[in-house]
Amino acid sequence: MTAAAEPIVTVRGLKKRFGRTEILHGLDFDIPSGRIYGLVGHNGAGKTTTLNAILGLTDYEGEVKVLGRDPYRNRARLMEDVAFISDVASLPRFLKVSEVLDLVEGIHPKFSRQRAMGFLEGTDVKPRAKVGNLSKGMIAQLHLAVVMAIDARLLVLDEPTLGLDITYRKRFYRRLIEDYMTENRTLLITTHQVDEIEFMLSDIIFIRDGAIVLNRPMEQVAQTYAQLVIADGDRAPAARALGPIYEETRFGQTVMVFEGRPRGQLSGFGALSTPTLSDLFVALMERPSGARS
Numbered sequence: 001m002t003a004a005a006e007p008i009v010t011v012r013g014l015k016k017r018f019g020r021t022e023i024l025h026g027l028d029f030d031i032p033s034g035r036i037y038g039l040v041g042h043n044g045a046g047k048t049t050t051l052n053a054i055l056g057l058t059d060y061e062g063e064v065k066v067l068g069r070d071p072y073r074n075r076a077r078l079m080e081d082v083a084f085i086s087d088v089a090s091l092p093r094f095l096k097v098s099e100v101l102d103l104v105e106g107i108h109p110k111f112s113r114q115r116a117m118g119f120l121e122g123t124d125v126k127p128r129a130k131v132g133n134l135s136k137g138m139i140a141q142l143h144l145a146v147v148m149a150i151d152a153r154l155l156v157l158d159e160p161t162l163g164l165d166i167t168y169r170k171r172f173y174r175r176l177i178e179d180y181m182t183e184n185r186t187l188l189i190t191t192h193q194v195d196e197i198e199f200m201l202s203d204i205i206f207i208r209d210g211a212i213v214l215n216r217p218m219e220q221v222a223q224t225y226a227q228l229v230i231a232d233g234d235r236a237p238a239a240r241a242l243g244p245i246y247e248e249t250r251f252g253q254t255v256m257v258f259e260g261r262p263r264g265q266l267s268g269f270g271a272l273s274t275p276t277l278s279d280l281f282v283a284l285m286e287r288p289s290g291a292r293s
């Protein structure tokens with residue numbers, strides 16, 4: 001493997017305990033450069049703990065490498081190449097916007113004030129405004145502008161749009177894709193609003209109770225999983241005999257999700273499509289544990 005092809009993040013056997021409780025049970029995954037990974041799971045599944053391990057904010061068992069370094073031991077050095085927004089992160093409320101930019105300029109060698117100002121142009125976030133007087137959506141915009149103005153190789157976003165309305169959320173993600181992502185940058189993002197980020201993901205990881213239940217490029221998701229909507233109830237038993245991994249009734253129709261079943265075998269029963277990530281999430285989360293892909 002050449003140095004250029006090395007993953008940005010490598011995780012092997014990642015375990016985390018809080019006291020006697022094991023929260024992460026040995027995660028393995030890689031994140032190659034230029035990809036946009038979504039990390040999705042229920043409340044308490046272990047997403048933030050995983051991100052914290054990658055960011056060097058918590059100790060752990062197993063091996064984590066970010067840009068070839070152990071994040072816990074090399075956090076300060078790593079932060080030159082890694083940026084993050086987390087749901088608990090907040091900007092100092094007593095500072096003016098321009099003073100926030102001064103602060104970041106003073107501490108981050110790869111921050112471009114000019115770029116940050118460019119991102120804020122056309123928004124309601126004015127340099128003289130106090131952070132404490134901005135709305136939640138405006139603070140998120142400021143936060144995003146600051147982070148996007150850091151020339152980082154890896155950007156980690158933990159529920160970045162929490163509490164924002166739909167317009168701000170959409171704008172947030174559009175900006176990220178249009179103004180930030182290049183093949184030299186890599187994005188790892190968690191959110192519960194998975195359908196809102198589906199369009200931009202290259203890869204998806206589902207985590208359930210501290211274990212990975214799905215880790216696939218998005219194009220493989222479309223190849224592997226199919227959703228069948230059966231309007232004619234008489235056809236359901238024959239379709240059921242093909243072994244759906246999930247079934248529910250929606251508005252009087254039977255909805256089934258299949259894994260690895262050629263679409264040619266299913267098309268005669270009803271309408272076929274690729275499940276949305278939220279439908280797939282429900283299907284895989286309800287599956288008995290042990291039956292993992």
Ligand SMILES: Nc1ncnc2c1ncn2[C@@H]1O[C@H](COP(=O)(O)OP(=O)(O)OP(=O)(O)O)[C@@H](O)[C@H]1O
Pocket residue numbers: 018023041042043044045046047048049050
């Ligand atoms: N500092 C801590 N001490 C003890 N337990 C913790 C600590 N931090 C997290 N946990 C526990 O670890 C588990 C995973 O938490 P984590 O925050 O990683 O989940 P999450 O998937 O990010 O959830 P959410 O979607 O609700 O943010 C939870 O059961 C949580 O209670």
